[in-house]
Amino acid sequence: MLEIKNVYKEYENGDEPLVVLNNVSLKINDGEFVVVLGPSGSGKSTLLNAISGLTNVKSGSIVYDGKDITKLNDKELTLFRREYTSFVFQSYYLMPTLTVMQNVRMGGNLVNNKNLQEIIEKVGLVGKENKLPSELSGGQRQRVSIARAIAKKPKVMFCDEPTGALDEQTGRMILDYLIKNHKENGYMMVMVTHNENIALLADKIIKMNSGKIVEVIENDPKDIKDIRW
Amino acid sequence: MLTIKQTLKSFGIIIICFSLFFLETLFLSYQLDITDLDTSLFNPMQQGFYDAQISMCNMMNVISFGIIGVFSIILLFFSIERYIEENKANMGVLKALGYSKNRIALSFIKFSIPSTIGSALGYLGGVAFSKLFYSTMNADNIIEDFSFTFRPSLLLIFIFAPLIIVSIFAYIIALIKLRGNALDMINQTEKNKKSKTTKEKDSFLKEVKTTMLRNHISLIIFVAFSGLCFSANIQMAFTMLFEAETSPLFFWMIFGIGLLLGFTIIVLSFKFVYTNNKKYMGMLKAYGYTDKECYLALYGGYHIVSLLSFVLGTFYQVLIMSIAFKQFEGTYGIKYSFNLPGFFISIGLFIAIYISVNIYSYILIRKLKLDSLNSDLA
Ligand SMILES: Nc1ncnc2c1ncn2[C@@H]1O[C@H](COP(=O)(O)OP(=O)(O)O)[C@@H](O)[C@H]1O
Numbered sequence A: 001m002l003e004i005k006n007v008y009k010e011y012e013n014g015d016e017p018l019v020v021l022n023n024v025s026l027k028i029n030d031g032e033f034v035v036v037l038g039p040s041g042s043g044k045s046t047l048l049n050a051i052s053g054l055t056n057v058k059s060g061s062i063v064y065d066g067k068d069i070t071k072l073n074d075k076e077l078t079l080f081r082r083e084y085t086s087f088v089f090q091s092y093y094l095m096p097t098l099t100v101m102q103n104v105r106m107g108g109n110l111v112n113n114k115n116l117q118e119i120i121e122k123v124g125l126v127g128k129e130n131k132l133p134s135e136l137s138g139g140q141r142q143r144v145s146i147a148r149a150i151a152k153k154p155k156v157m158f159c160d161e162p163t164g165a166l167d168e169q170t171g172r173m174i175l176d177y178l179i180k181n182h183k184e185n186g187y188m189m190v191m192v193t194h195n196e197n198i199a200l201l202a203d204k205i206i207k208m209n210s211g212k213i214v215e216v217i218e219n220d221p222k223d224i225k226d227i228r229w
Numbered sequence B: 001m002l003t004i005k006q007t008l009k010s011f012g013i014i015i016i017c018f019s020l021f022f023l024e025t026l027f028l029s030y031q032l033d034i035t036d037l038d039t040s041l042f043n044p045m046q047q048g049f050y051d052a053q054i055s056m057c058n059m060m061n062v063i064s065f066g067i068i069g070v071f072s073i074i075l076l077f078f079s080i081e082r083y084i085e086e087n088k089a090n091m092g093v094l095k096a097l098g099y100s101k102n103r104i105a106l107s108f109i110k111f112s113i114p115s116t117i118g119s120a121l122g123y124l125g126g127v128a129f130s131k132l133f134y135s136t137m138n139a140d141n142i143i144e145d146f147s148f149t150f151r152p153s154l155l156l157i158f159i160f161a162p163l164i165i166v167s168i169f170a171y172i173i174a175l176i177k178l179r180g181n182a183l184d185m186i187n188q189t190e191k192n193k194k195s196k197t198t199k200e201k202d203s204f205l206k207e208v209k210t211t212m213l214r215n216h217i218s219l220i221i222f223v224a225f226s227g228l229c230f231s232a233n234i235q236m237a238f239t240m241l242f243e244a245e246t247s248p249l250f251f252w253m254i255f256g257i258g259l260l261l262g263f264t265i266i267v268l269s270f271k272f273v274y275t276n277n278k279k280y281m282g283m284l285k286a287y288g289y290t291d292k293e294c295y296l297a298l299y300g301g302y303h304i305v306s307l308l309s310f311v312l313g314t315f316y317q318v319l320i321m322s323i324a325f326k327q328f329e330g331t332y333g334i335k336y337s338f339n340l341p342g343f344f345i346s347i348g349l350f351i352a353i354y355i356s357v358n359i360y361s362y363i364l365i366r367k368l369k370l371d372s373l374n375s376d377l378a
């Protein structure tokens, strides 16, 4: 379980600091799929960075299974991420010099995962194992980044606008893969988006505005086929 | 678009041009001045000194051009190519916005600014240094009233040659880089070389290391040149001092320029490796790879390249120095021999600098901010 309490973060911004996370508190259960929804600039990505151990906060606590990651130093934080987190970002950050399989191994290697071929099958990339990212379409590249994330067997999957750079059809397919794999593997999944329709897929919708959580909605998740775009 | 401020940040270009034109200003002026002398009234001692100076000049020119000149010119072009490469994503955006290739490429003519600043500083430095240099060369005042002559033509050539050549070069390189598809340029997803079939037992990080090396040939060449340049320049200074018994001034001059140039190039080559791969390192770190693992994957492959290039530089230096000493042999009867202390001091310095730069690079990786991975709207 993840418990976030009074998380506060600001950025230098001339005289007046820019408050990006204003006493955010939140609970996410194991296995839950949560969407953080809000307009651009509302602090969604910063929240995701904070709770995934990519950035530090000024005050507050972020507690995973009794461990407060705001108390960790850089080294310990790296080990935390190694054990807990996977990421799927809008930009795929695939290693351009590595093949699909090698890129998936970036995740698998950390946990000695030998079933990489199986994961490649799950994201529909059979036959592309030895292709380079430059030989793939945007949707295929995002599938590689999903495979890489799954291969790491994370406890929490973080996705920031995973369909942000994709067209509707491809975007739907990517979400489908993400949700299917979430269901199969049962990890916690936190997804950031500004698209209200996508939020309807989640178990819980967290609405943000100006660095604050304005509403938490327990949601009956809809099927990908039943949402508008 | 590329601002003047950004261009000034290309300090490497300034330093390379400075080194080249500092030495050329001194040596070329000296040679021109001495050949301009009226020898008809010389006494035998002056004539002998004069002849020795002429052959000394020839030797200096072989050395200064053969070692420092060649390296600076190659490295100048290489760094401009790398600097333009770093701007590739921006170029892609401009291309996608509909700017013409010509227009985008023309903006890179700005790289002639740091080159010209460097060459102007080099010229001024050379002039400032000339008094000391001339009086050291003409130590016992054997030739009277012999001093640096200001030559407007030389100044013009030294200012305009880099301006024009660099402008044309930057323009052409930018045009070549603009050939790709705009989206691929923005996402930096151009074709890479495929690795051989992957071996299951090879660790992932080893694969990163080897494929990075294989796909960044121009970076390898750059790193290799940094070792080559450092090795050849510094050892040359020692050979000159100990084997040709040049004045300490000459030694310090060559040594100083060699050190400055070598150090700059090593720093530059590491900077280019870093900026080229920063975002992938960020992703590795986000996934929980340690700073040490990232550092080794990124830089580990270059250690051997650097060391080999140092050795190669040693051979190159031997070659050039033997040629130069041949020119000199007739006058002073000095034979070239390899200077071992110089070799050890050079490699000691090289390793010290190399390790420092590596430690710095490691710190850069450790300090790499991870909170921009998802704010990247590319
Ligand atoms: N590194 C940074 N330095 C300064 N301000 C930042 C930085 N990152 C984000 N911000 C600011 O913080 C606010 C929230 O940003 P972000 O969390 O990226 O919002 P969202 O993901 O909801 O669009 C924005 O106003 C943004 O400009």
Ligand SMILES: [Mg+2]
Residues within 6 Å of the ligand: A044, A045, A046, A160, A192, B374, B375
């Ligand atoms: Mg965002």
